[in-house]
Amino acid sequence: MIRTSVILASENPLSHVVQHPLFTLQVGSWQLNFSNHMLMALVAGLLMIIFLPLAARQRTMVPQGARNLVETICEFLREKVARPQLGENTDRFIKYLWTIFYFILFCNLLGMIPTDGILYFLIGKNHLGGTATCNIYITGTLAVTAFIMVHVSGIRHQGLFNYIKHFVPTVPWPLIPILFVLELLGAFIKPFALAIRLFANMLAGHTVLAALIGMALVLHNYTIAGVTILGASALSLLELFVAFLQAYIFTFLTTIFISAAVHPEH
């Protein structure tokens, strides 16, 4: 009977979800703990830098292959998502929107590839892969960039006083302080909700997968293991759909916030 630790990359299925520290850099009095989530975020960035320009570089008139895919996604985001909201400001913001869409998409999809098992077979190292967006700090950083983009572009388009004046709609004067406080809170809660939505969707997907597989590991039964494999395959397909959907939702909501800040009369 082959021991499980030879085949599986880890005996605890929840280890694919948590962050594993890889090495520690000591810079003066600061300590930088480099973890596998940071590594996967870097890998996603590198993949974007290498493959997206390569796909766009085909010289044929009719798009084929990878260029077709990249062009379809980019055109869908620009025409169907950004242009109805932003109108003539589409070209100013579309590069940022494309970037966050592809970054979130690549991070989510890299989390679905079983890099742990493959790397465990090739080199003995373990826990080098993972989902970068399973980390609240990485999704929080994306939300902070969305926050900066929304408010800085709003202030640059309308001027600071005009922008704050447009926070509240035209209502009778007793309601203005309450509405102003609510809008101010909303300006912080909306990016926070963006971060939490992406983080919790990815975390919940992987945790449910881990719980399902853990159930098969606990009950040593071949029938249950077979049914678990089918269930885990179906759940992984749902996970792939959720990866695309969450990237699209993040981009779509950021577009709506930017258009609300730049064109408040929508």
Next chain:
Amino acid sequence: MFDCNILAEGMLAIGDPGLAALGVGLGAGLVGMGAALGIGRIAGNAVESIARQPEAGGRIFSSMIITAALIEGFTFFALVISILALNKIG
């Protein structure tokens, strides 16, 4: 100690961490129920409106998916709060 009040005896037996875990479990379950009700209503209305006008099927389907993802967003808010509470107490 209490020979007629099972509820009070149970609460004494599981203690404070037990009560906290009970609260977390009930909270998460109720949030899941609320989300399921909301998304079920959206799906029902979406399917009915696609049946009324099949040409608008694509747009209705996209709106349904987006609204379901938004509702799931604040469902996960509550789930994350439950997990945080469980880590702190239980």
